[in-house]
Amino acid sequence: MAEARTRVMDVNGLRMRVTEQGSGPLVLLCHGFPETAYAWRHQLAALADAGYHAVAPDLRGYGGTEGPDRADQYTLFHLVGDVVALLDALDAPRAALVGNDWGATLAWQAALMRPDRVRGVAAMGVPMMGQPPRPPTQLFPATPDALFYTLYFQAPGVAEAELERDVRDSLLRILYAASGDAGPRVPGDGTPNPFSMVSRADGLLAPLPAPASLPSWLAEADLDAFTAAFTASGFGGGLNWYRNLDRNWELQASLAGMRVEVPALYLAGERDPGLAMPGMRQIIDAMPLLVPRLTGAHVIPGGGHWIQQEKPDEVNALLLSFLRSLPG
Numbered sequence: 338m339a340e341a342r343t344r345v346m347d348v349n350g351l352r353m354r355v356t357e358q359g360s361g362p363l364v365l366l367c368h369g370f371p372e373t374a375y376a377w378r379h380q381l382a383a384l385a386d387a388g389y390h391a392v393a394p395d396l397r398g399y400g401g402t403e404g405p406d407r408a409d410q411y412t413l414f415h416l417v418g419d420v421v422a423l424l425d426a427l428d429a430p431r432a433a434l435v436g437n438d439w440g441a442t443l444a445w446q447a448a449l450m451r452p453d454r455v456r457g458v459a460a461m462g463v464p465m466m467g468q469p470p471r472p473p474t475q476l477f478p479a480t481p482d483a484l485f486y487t488l489y490f491q492a493p494g495v496a497e498a499e500l501e502r503d504v505r506d507s508l509l510r511i512l513y514a515a516s517g518d519a520g521p522r523v524p525g526d527g528t529p530n531p532f533s534m535v536s537r538a539d540g541l542l543a544p545l546p547a548p549a550s551l552p553s554w555l556a557e558a559d560l561d562a563f564t565a566a567f568t569a570s571g572f573g574g575g576l577n578w579y580r581n582l583d584r585n586w587e588l589q590a591s592l593a594g595m596r597v598e599v600p601a602l603y604l605a606g607e608r609d610p611g612l613a614m615p616g617m618r619q620i621i622d623a624m625p626l627l628v629p630r631l632t633g634a635h636v637i638p639g640g641g642h643w644i645q646q647e648k649p650d651e652v653n654a655l656l657l658s659f660l661r662s663l664p665g
Contacts, residue, residue, distance in 0.1 A: 354401030359385025369438020379649035398574015606640025
């Protein structure tokens with residue numbers, strides 16, 4: 338089996354870096370925040386060995402892929418445009434999309450907008466959600482002392498300054514705190530959660546511990562790879578995805594009532610802090626209304642938010658079973 342290789346491609350007006358391995362039906366792997374294509378290191382070889390062409394891009398504004406300076410160039414319509422353009426650049430009429438975190442949102446929306454290009458969707462962590470009644474930033478909580486993390490990310494330069502002060506430490510704290518290693522997610526138990534309220538005085542990172550030793554799923558070389566990527570790119574590109582939450586809401590009014598009509602799979606880690614958000618369990622239970630061809634919703638024991646990195650064997654088995662079930 339050929340080794341994974343990296344190349345830079347012209348995609349939708351951007352220079353995009355992709356890592357790929359294998360040949361056969363295309364599987365496009367979409368990472369989340371703060372990740373890069375490197376987050377799929379355990380899936381590339383497994384997919385290639387099973388007879389697939391696995392492609393993991395650094396998404397718009399991340400790692401080795403260019404990011405526009407203007408924040409309004411990071412809407413879901415731009416991002417889905419990147420997916421379509423990448424398929425064209427790879428000369429692939431269709432692909433199966435796999436995503437985690439923001440990558441899951443991107444995969445869902447690509448399937449919603451362009452089902453002609455998507456064979457199936459496997460989403461991790463973030464379920465398919467309907468159009469909220471008001472702009473998202475009006476729904477997130479805020480107090481005089483703290484605000485929800487997505488609101489903290491809105492002001493340009495604020496989160497960048499905190500996260501870029503010590504890139505390696507920032508990544509370690511976020512990756513660990515959102516992982517299953519940080520502990521069970523029982524409401525009120527005090528388990529660190531980067532996806533919750535942020536102190537206006539202290540910022541995002543202060544309550545997140547830096548573990549004395551790396552968790553088993555994150556080697557020094559892995560943390561080095563993520564650190565090098567975000568040292569080069571900064572965090573601004575990824576944060577700009579959050580700065581379009583309200584703009585996406587406005588633009589997606591035209592899609593209200595549409596359903597994802599391709600086969601779909603949903604995976605989540607048992608200890609994913611995202612599952613602790615109010616109403617998230619109900620959203621997952623209601624997903625079949627929006628995704629009528631949902632084949633399963635699996636909770637992986639002990640897993641956290643980065644399940645493709647934390648529990649690769651379990652994820653790969655479920656993913657390959659799903660991919661083999663897709664029509665040609």
